Amino acid sequence: xxxxxxxxxxxxxxxxxxRAEGVVTEDHMIKSxxxxxELFVRNKHLAALPAPSADRTLLFIHGATYPAETSFDLAVxxxxxxxxxxxxxxxxxxxxxxxxxxxxxxxxMDQPAQDNPPVATSDQAGADLGSAVDYVLGLRNIAKLxxxxxxxxxxxxxxxTAGHNDKIERLVLYAPAWTFEPPVxxxxxxLPAYRLVEKExxxxxxxxxxxxxxREALVPPGVFDRWWDATLATDPVGSKMNPPKLRAPNGVFAxxxxxxxxxxxxxxxxxxxxxxxxxHAEWDADLPSxxxxxxxxxxxxxxxxxxxxxxxxxxxxxxxxxxxxxFDEVLSFLSEKDPIALK
Numbered sequence: 001x002x003x004x005x006x007x008x009x010x011x012x013x014x015x016x017x018x019r020a021e022g023v024v025t026e027d028h029m030i031k032s033x034x035x036x037x038e039l040f041v042r043n044k045h046l047a048a049l050p051a052p053s054a055d056r057t058l059l060f061i062h063g064a065t066y067p068a069e070t071s072f073d074l075a076v077x078x079x080x081x082x083x084x085x086x087x088x089x090x091x092x093x094x095x096x097x098x099x100x101x102x103x104x105x106x107x108x109m110d111q112p113a114q115d116n117p118p119v120a121t122s123d124q125a126g127a128d129l130g131s132a133v134d135y136v137l138g139l140r141n142i143a144k145l146x147x148x149x150x151x152x153x154x155x156x157x158x159x160x161t162a163g164h165n166d167k168i169e170r171l172v173l174y175a176p177a178w179t180f181e182p183p184v185x186x187x188x189x190x191l192p193a194y195r196l197v198e199k200e201x202x203x204x205x206x207x208x209x210x211x212x213x214x215r216e217a218l219v220p221p222g223v224f225d226r227w228w229d230a231t232l233a234t235d236p237v238g239s240k241m242n243p244p245k246l247r248a249p250n251g252v253f254a255x256x257x258x259x260x261x262x263x264x265x266x267x268x269x270x271x272x273x274x275x276x277x278x279x280h281a282e283w284d285a286d287l288p289s290x291x292x293x294x295x296x297x298x299x300x301x302x303x304x305x306x307x308x309x310x311x312x313x314x315x316x317x318x319x320x321x322x323x324x325x326x327f328d329e330v331l332s333f334l335s336e337k338d339p340i341a342l343k
Contacts, residue, residue, distance in 0.1 A: 022047050023086045030135045032098060033127045040102035041132055042069055043093045044086040052140035054169040058085060058334065059136055060094040061129055063151030063175075064252040065197060067101025068094040070230040072150075074319060076223050081318045084327045090334075091140065095132035097125040097156075099194070099249035101234045106193075109247055110237065113192035120249030122266065125156050133160070133167055146334055148172035151287060151315065152252045155266050158295075162271035171276045172330055175284055175315055177256075178291035183263035191253055196238065196245040199228050206316055209285030214312070218320050227319060269298040276302045277333040279326065281313030303340050306333060 028041040050056065060082075062068035072094050073082040085092040096103040099120035108116040136145055146169050149157030154176040161168045203224060207215050231246060232239045238247045259266040276299055280292040289309060296307045308329045313322045 023083060024049075028135075029102075030131060032104075032131050034098070034124070037098050037104045037106070037128075039098065039104075039128055039131060040067075040069065040096045041093055041135065042073060042082075043091070044073070044082050045091045046086060046089065049091060050089065052091060052142050054142050054144035055146070055334070056090050057136065057140060057142060057145040057169075058090050058092045058148060059132060059145055060092070060148045061132075061150070061153040061157060062094075062096060062100060063153050065202075065246075065248045066231050067096045067103075067234055068150075069096060069101050070227060070234065071316070071319060074223070074227050074230060076319050076323060077220055081323060081327060085331070088331055088335075093132070093136050095129065097128040099251070103128075105247070106249075108193045109249070111193070113194050113196075113250075116193035118191045118250035118252075118254040119193045121251035122152075122156060122159075122255040124251065125152075126160055129156055129160050130164070133164070137167065143167070144169040146170045146172070148174060148330070150174040150318075152177065152255075154295075155255065155260075158269060158272065159267035161274060162267050162269070165271075165273040168274045170334055171272065171274050172333065173276065173278045173292075173295065174318075174326075174330075175280055175287050176278055176292050176295045177260055177266075177287050178294045179259075179263045179265060180261050181263075181290065184261040186257050186262065191250050191257070194247050194249050196241075197248050198243060198245050199232075202228060202246075205286070206314060208314075209283045210314060218312070218314070220321065223319055269295050270300045272299055273301045274303070275333075275338070276305045277330065278305070278307045279310065279329055280308070281310045281315065281317040281322075281326075283313060284315045284317075286315040303338075 023044055024047050026043045029038045030041055032039050060068055060072050073080045082092055099105050106119045108119045144167055147157050154173040161171050232244055235246050238245045278292045278296050280289055299305045310325050313320055317326050
């Protein structure tokens with residue numbers, strides 16, 4: 001009871017400080033491990049930033065199709081999820097890997113998609129994540145940070161953490177990917193370098209698995225259109241097509257075809273040795289609940305772990321009516337004192 005009270009009090013104090021001091025936004029373009037490829041990193045923090053620390057630094061990475069900036073930092077009814085963490089006293093960062101958002105698009109994305117194999121592979125995305133981690137650690141002169149991945153990003157962050165436990169304070173896996181049941185046969189045609197996503201298909205995917213009578217109340221008015229417009233604006237080529245489309249790298253599908261859909265893990269959760277939160281929404285039809293349970297069962301070396309299932313939400317709950325529940329659960333996990341140390 002007292003711990004919950006102190007956490008609530010700390011949250012109120014942080015929110016009050018944020019209103020008084022404001023939140024600062026800083027955008028950076030950083031070098032990747034590949035010459036000519038730069039990565040977009042955004043940072044938000046209170047104007048009076050406390051001394052940097054591992055437990056109050058958070059880096060977020062996106063999923064398979066859309067950049068982190070236009071979802072994690074899209075204001076919904078006045079605030080984005082990124083704003084919420086900054087107001088709570090976190091030094092919060094996001095990164096878009098190559099081919100996404102404002103990060104450099106590989107040259108293959110300016111050529112016909114069928115002329116090249118998938119770009120922005122999981123290995124490349126993992127290297128880009130590593131570049132962002134090292135950049136933040138160096139910028140703040142800290143040894144560790146908190147890491148959150150969404151969807152495909154859970155595959156990238158899971159694998160990265162398994163190989164770099166020394167750089168991660170705590171790990172959050174939002175809508176974790178795992179092996180499909182039953183396995184799916186690989187496509188007969190070769191995967192192109194990238195794919196084109198249209199607005200109506202994006203909307204259908206968002207509402208997939210949601211009952212018709214629940215859809216109207218799920219997403220606050222105007223949010224989907226504003227999100228789509230912001231996302232499309234990051235693609236200078238696709239946005240000029242008729243009709244406008246978003247170019248999305250297919251490296252993710254190379255991983256899913258070779259591993260998850262084939263019933264083979266891309267990484268071993270048992271190699272993750274940091275506290276880990278898995279958070280999932282009940283209406284997520286992209287990566288259903290059973291996947292989160294499978295990952296949870298294999299986190300055998302995490303000092304402690306938690307699995308949270310949120311009601312009335314989809315794969316994109318961070319922009320839906322229950323986004324505050326998502327924020328509260330992640331904030332609680334990242335802010336609480338180490339229960340192992342308290343024993």
